[in-house]
Amino acid sequence: MASISLEFKEGTDPVTALDEVKQAVTEFRNMPADAEKPDIARVFRYEPIARMLVSGANPDELRVLAHRFERELLDRGIDKVDLIGMPDEEIRIEIPSAELERLGLSLDQVGARLAQENRDIPAGRVGSGEVERDVRGVNLRKDPRDYRDLPLVTESGSRIELGQVATIRQLPREHGIFLEVNGKPAVELLLQRAEAGNSLKAAELFNGWLAETRPKLPKNIEVAVYDETWSLIEERISLLLKNGAMGLAVVVAILLLFLNARVTLWVAMGIPTAFLATLAALWLAGGSINMISLFALIMALGVIVDDAIVVGEDAYAHHRMGEAAMLASEGGARRMFWPVIASSLTTVAAFLPLMMVSGPIGKIMFDIPFIMICVLLASVVECFFILPAHLRDAFVHDPAKSGYRLRRWLEDKFDRFRDGPFRRLVTLAVDWRGATVVLGVSLLILTVGLLAGGRVKFTFFPTPEPQVLYANVTFASGTPRERVDAFLGELRRSLDATEKAYGSRLIQQAVAKSGTLSGELGTRQGDQFGTLFVELTPPDDRDVRTADFIKAWEARIRQPAGIESFVVSERRGGPPGSDIVVRLGGRDAATLKHAALDLQGVLRQIPGVYGIQDDMPYGREQWLFGLTPSGQAMGFTVEELSRQLRAALDGRLVQLFQDGPDEMEVRVSLPAGERASLALLDRMTVRAPTGEWVPLASVATWRTHQGFEALRHAETALAVEVSASVQPGQGNSNDILNGLASDTLPAMVAKYGLHWSFEGRAADQRETMADMKVGLVLGLSLIYLILAWVFAHYGWPLIIMLAIPFGLGGAILGHWLMGIDLTVLSMFGLFGLSGIVVNDSIVLVEFYRHERDKGIGVRDALINAACLRLRAILLTSLTTIGGLSSLMMERSLQAQFLIPMATSITFGLAATTFVALLWLPAMLSLYESAHALIMRIRTPRTPAANTTTP
Numbered sequence: 001m002a003s004i005s006l007e008f009k010e011g012t013d014p015v016t017a018l019d020e021v022k023q024a025v026t027e028f029r030n031m032p033a034d035a036e037k038p039d040i041a042r043v044f045r046y047e048p049i050a051r052m053l054v055s056g057a058n059p060d061e062l063r064v065l066a067h068r069f070e071r072e073l074l075d076r077g078i079d080k081v082d083l084i085g086m087p088d089e090e091i092r093i094e095i096p097s098a099e100l101e102r103l104g105l106s107l108d109q110v111g112a113r114l115a116q117e118n119r120d121i122p123a124g125r126v127g128s129g130e131v132e133r134d135v136r137g138v139n140l141r142k143d144p145r146d147y148r149d150l151p152l153v154t155e156s157g158s159r160i161e162l163g164q165v166a167t168i169r170q171l172p173r174e175h176g177i178f179l180e181v182n183g184k185p186a187v188e189l190l191l192q193r194a195e196a197g198n199s200l201k202a203a204e205l206f207n208g209w210l211a212e213t214r215p216k217l218p219k220n221i222e223v224a225v226y227d228e229t230w231s232l233i234e235e236r237i238s239l240l241l242k243n244g245a246m247g248l249a250v251v252v253a254i255l256l257l258f259l260n261a262r263v264t265l266w267v268a269m270g271i272p273t274a275f276l277a278t279l280a281a282l283w284l285a286g287g288s289i290n291m292i293s294l295f296a297l298i299m300a301l302g303v304i305v306d307d308a309i310v311v312g313e314d315a316y317a318h319h320r321m322g323e324a325a326m327l328a329s330e331g332g333a334r335r336m337f338w339p340v341i342a343s344s345l346t347t348v349a350a351f352l353p354l355m356m357v358s359g360p361i362g363k364i365m366f367d368i369p370f371i372m373i374c375v376l377l378a379s380v381v382e383c384f385f386i387l388p389a390h391l392r393d394a395f396v397h398d399p400a401k402s403g404y405r406l407r408r409w410l411e412d413k414f415d416r417f418r419d420g421p422f423r424r425l426v427t428l429a430v431d432w433r434g435a436t437v438v439l440g441v442s443l444l445i446l447t448v449g450l451l452a453g454g455r456v457k458f459t460f461f462p463t464p465e466p467q468v469l470y471a472n473v474t475f476a477s478g479t480p481r482e483r484v485d486a487f488l489g490e491l492r493r494s495l496d497a498t499e500k501a502y503g504s505r506l507i508q509q510a511v512a513k514s515g516t517l518s519g520e521l522g523t524r525q526g527d528q529f530g531t532l533f534v535e536l537t538p539p540d541d542r543d544v545r546t547a548d549f550i551k552a553w554e555a556r557i558r559q560p561a562g563i564e565s566f567v568v569s570e571r572r573g574g575p576p577g578s579d580i581v582v583r584l585g586g587r588d589a590a591t592l593k594h595a596a597l598d599l600q601g602v603l604r605q606i607p608g609v610y611g612i613q614d615d616m617p618y619g620r621e622q623w624l625f626g627l628t629p630s631g632q633a634m635g636f637t638v639e640e641l642s643r644q645l646r647a648a649l650d651g652r653l654v655q656l657f658q659d660g661p662d663e664m665e666v667r668v669s670l671p672a673g674e675r676a677s678l679a680l681l682d683r684m685t686v687r688a689p690t691g692e693w694v695p696l697a698s699v700a701t702w703r704t705h706q707g708f709e710a711l712r713h714a715e716t717a718l719a720v721e722v723s724a725s726v727q728p729g730q731g732n733s734n735d736i737l738n739g740l741a742s743d744t745l746p747a748m749v750a751k752y753g754l755h756w757s758f759e760g761r762a763a764d765q766r767e768t769m770a771d772m773k774v775g776l777v778l779g780l781s782l783i784y785l786i787l788a789w790v791f792a793h794y795g796w797p798l799i800i801m802l803a804i805p806f807g808l809g810g811a812i813l814g815h816w817l818m819g820i821d822l823t824v825l826s827m828f829g830l831f832g833l834s835g836i837v838v839n840d841s842i843v844l845v846e847f848y849r850h851e852r853d854k855g856i857g858v859r860d861a862l863i864n865a866a867c868l869r870l871r872a873i874l875l876t877s878l879t880t881i882g883g884l885s886s887l888m889m890e891r892s893l894q895a896q897f898l899i900p901m902a903t904s905i906t907f908g909l910a911a912t913t914f915v916a917l918l919w920l921p922a923m924l925s926l927y928e929s930a931h932a933l934i935m936r937i938r939t940p941r942t943p944a945a946n947t948t949t950p
Contacts, residue, residue: 010358018042046080046192048229049202052210053179053511055186056222059172062086065221066187067661072213073189076205079197084188085513087176090665091144092169092651097670097684099165103153106644106687110152111652111668114162117150118655118666142659144168166668173665175526177515180488181224188511196286203230226509226535227468233291235538239895240294243886247301250882255305257410258875262394263316267308269390270382274304277378278371287367295898296371299905301883303836304375306876307344307383310843311336313872315391320411325395329388337384339846342790343839344380348373349782350835353775354828359767360575361461361824368828418870422917426866429918430859436922440806440915447809450816457732459821460765462900465539465893466546466570470519471532474565477620477709481514484530487560488512491532494556501552502544509535519569526709539893546570547727550610564618569611569725573897578723579733580609581760582740585719586753589708592616592720595752599722602744608731609724616720619709623681623702631699635689641700644686649675721759732821737762768824772831779834780804787838791845799920799927800841806915807837807908814907818888820900829904836880837909840873840916848924858928862921870917877913881906 008017022040031038054065063086070081095110118141126133141147148163162168179186193202214223248271255264275297287293315332319325354369356362429436450456471491475484492510499506511533517524518531536546550568559566572578582599586592596614603612625645627636646652651669658664674680684696712719726733737758745756758766780801787797811830815822847869851861884902887895 014042045195047195047197047199048227049078049191049193049199050206050225050230051227052189052191053181053186053224053226053509054189054221055181055184055224056220057218059086059185062185062187063662066189069189069213070661073191073206073209076209078191078202078205079194080192082190082192084190085177085179085185086187087172087178088663088665089170090173090667091147092171093147093162093166093654093666093668094169094671095166095668097648097674101685101693103160103165104687104691104693105152107647107652107668107670108643109687111647111654113152114147114150114654114666114668118147140657142657142664144170167671175515177513177525180485180512180514181510184222186511198288199230199233203228203234224509226511227533232467236291236895237289237294239890239892240291240298240887243890243895244294244298244301246886247298247883250885251301251305251879254875254878254882255309258414258871259312259316260394263312263391266387266390266394267305267312270308270379270387271301271304273382273386274300274375274378277381278374281374282367282371285370287370290367291898292365293367293371295887295901296368297375298887299368299832299884299902300372300375301879303347303372303880303883304379305879306839307340307376307379308387309875309879310340310343310872311383311387312391313875315388315395317868317871319395325392328395329391332391333384333388338790339843340380340383342786343842344376345786346783346838346842347832347835348376349786350779351376351832352782353772353779354831356775356778357768357771359764359771361764361768362771364575365825365828368832372832414871418867422870423863423867426863426918426921429922430862430925433922433925436919437926440919444806444809447813451812451822454735456812456815457821458734459728459732459823460734460761460768461575461824462728462821462897463570463572464895464897466572467536467538468571469534469536469546469550469568470517470571471534471568472517472519472566473530473563474517474617475528475530476562476564477526477528477618479528479562481527483560483562484528485512485514487563488514488530488532490558490560494558495532495534495553497556498549498553502549504542504544506536506542506544506549507534508537509533519571524710565613567611567613572725575761575764577760577764578611579726579761580722580724580736581758581762582722582745583714583719583757583759584722584748585714585717585755585757587718589616589711589718591752592718592754593618593708595748595754596720596722598748599740599744602740603722603724603736606731606736606739608727608729609736610727611725612722613724614720614722615710615712617709619707622705622707624705625700625702628699628701634694634699636686636699640689641686648680648684723760733761765824772827775831779831783835783838787842790842791849795927795931796845796924799923800838800845802923803837803841803912803915803920804834806919807833807912810911811904811908813911814903815900817907818899818903820903823897823900825898825901826904829901830908833905833908836905837912837915839876840869840913841920843872843876844869844916844920845924858925862924866917866921873913873916877909880909 006017006021008014018040025038025040052069054062054069057065066083066086070083073081093110093114095107100106100110141150145168147168148161150162151159152162152165153160179188191202191206193199210223210225217223251271252264252268255267259267278297278300282288282293311332313332314336315328318331319328323331351369351372355366355373357365473484473487473491475487489512492512495507495510513531513533515525515527515529516531517529518533536542536549539546550570554568557566580603584592584595584599586595593614593616596616600612600614603609625641627638627641631641647668648670651667653665653667655666656663657666669675670680681696681702685693686696686699688694688699712721714721726736741758748754749756757763783801784797787800788794791797808830811826811833812822815826844865848861848865851864852858856864884906888899888902888906890896890899
């Protein structure tokens, strides 16, 4: 058996690609003679909703119930239901080799005769008009008892029927998957939704069906629902909605500190307006409400009011200075038009490249830049076309007298701070501009040093605390299933002992699966495989961390001899693949296996690395045969002898037919007792092309060879992948991969002559970071062009953009203070931050330009601009920080992987707020002095006029 997986580039039409693949396979003419027709299919992605276990009855009753439940759930609207633990059945016809020899027939001949007799064939039509009839030859048997009277021999007046020489039974196919829960056989129904489906709606349908069905079930039937993925989605959505509500309350509270209640109301009204417009755009684009899109909306809470704050604060300030309501509201929109346009476009330019990120990360995170861009555009429209009219009404109607004194007290306090301590601080920063600039750059170097020195590490995509564990075991190929089942029982015993040792309920469900592996290795099936699927209680409901539970469990497990691999792994969220995946490529499978084992030995010595395995397990010992000279003289060929051996050992497939919802096989073979004995090959006889029966030992020679269960190729080359996971807090995957690349893998190349590459999440990281580098250049270029266009100046945009590295430094410092690693979500936050942090600088530079246009000197213009825009800068920064503050303080383990992005924006914006208010005026002062000096040097002096008269 073989399979080929093709992954196409993004943007490829899947229907066209599927047709081209089918055509290429059809034109391939080198298929083996006995090969079945290749099955070519497009892989459709489905998302799990929940799993349901049905137990308490015998396997036949479970089969009937499972099929009934499947039909009912599909009729209710569930997109897909998979049945697990209910192997397909077959009608097995077993004929002893002695009977075959007595009859003078081979299994191939018996199979051919049964296929000819057991048919349902149309034979045409007879008659015409009303008397026309169809003629059919029907001799199709679906019950094992009906096969007994099929004739095998009808020559020389004798008739030997199949039932006289064969044992005929209906039984599960070999190497099937069997489930057990609490010592009882069970069948699992895996409910899934289509990629465009709604998990919560599907869960509602399922729960409704469950409520109706459970009371009608027989008393002995037990139905258990577990691994409810939809509930995890609901919990995360509720968590984000709660944090969003808290963030909104903080934003409104901050606005009330600086603006009166009516202005605050109309500024805050921009939030629902922009959100509704964004949700409409998301719906039109085919998006959905999920954890990432909700996080993007929370992140937009503070950013969404920035434009309205800038316009509203300017209009409010002018109204307080005595301007009429109409003039103040219209003037605020007019004066702040270009600064708002510039700040919005720069933020859009920062988020736009994130939409170009490809691969799994690009698909996961696409909603963030899309929603942020929609929010910003909606905010611009609202603050210029809707807000001014509301501001005019707010200025016309004075605040209620009950709040007037408090409002006046807050205004007086702020004015005193702005005109007193803050003005003196800005004056000091401008007067000592060299020291201010050097101090800022020094602090930036120190913060970046945290990253360069390894104090802050990078983890590509952190996984939330897992709730599901897989204990996968692989025995030596050929191990009886009974030994695998016995070890699964040992796993369950040690699991219960571990839970008991902790003294609290930690296990929600444990399901033993015999004949398969779970998790990322779930496609491998065979008698030597087994897995224990364990669902723990939700992470927030227990004090025991999953990694600690795994260590305690593994310490209690008694492993028997014959195990090739035993790994306890966690279900991982985010992009597929393990933390460490090293692909080794070469020409020789044995060499690659030795290299993989050496690499696994190195990984086991690294602290924090666990779940180490490779995907090239040893198979059972192979017996390879060749023809003897006498066998060749008798007319045997390797193909002919292989066909007889395969029919004897694996059985010959006679027929396939549909029996209700099941596909039934009819297979003829030797009895299981004969096939189970290695001595079969010593006493087996085969039928020569001449018709005589000869001992197998006389026509075949044998030698042994250690084979592999599966050989895999990647990019057309033979390859093996060694994978492992890294426990957070005890190791860093990037550091480990760098160590392997610098020392271990070059030595292995010299020793084994192979080639290697990092795959899995490391490959996704390479792809994502490459796209981000291109996006960084594009984003910074767009930001510079926008600023140069708005200010009609080449130097000022560069000064404004100097806030971006300070935002980076603030983000790194924030990760260090919070004790978390930088992640790909942090990088997304830094991209967005690069557009947000320049907004404060844009507003300050715009007011500086107005002050200079009035004829005020550089020093005084810079100080005045900083003081005049203090309220707007504080408001825009504090509202963005406040909107994310509740999420940053969230202690739920389900939200931890979102915190790095919030940390990047919060701490980066806090740092650039001080940069905009203090460091930027000092830097602008230096720039203006340098510019003036350059202009004096470049301008030639004009000679003094000669006043001497001739």
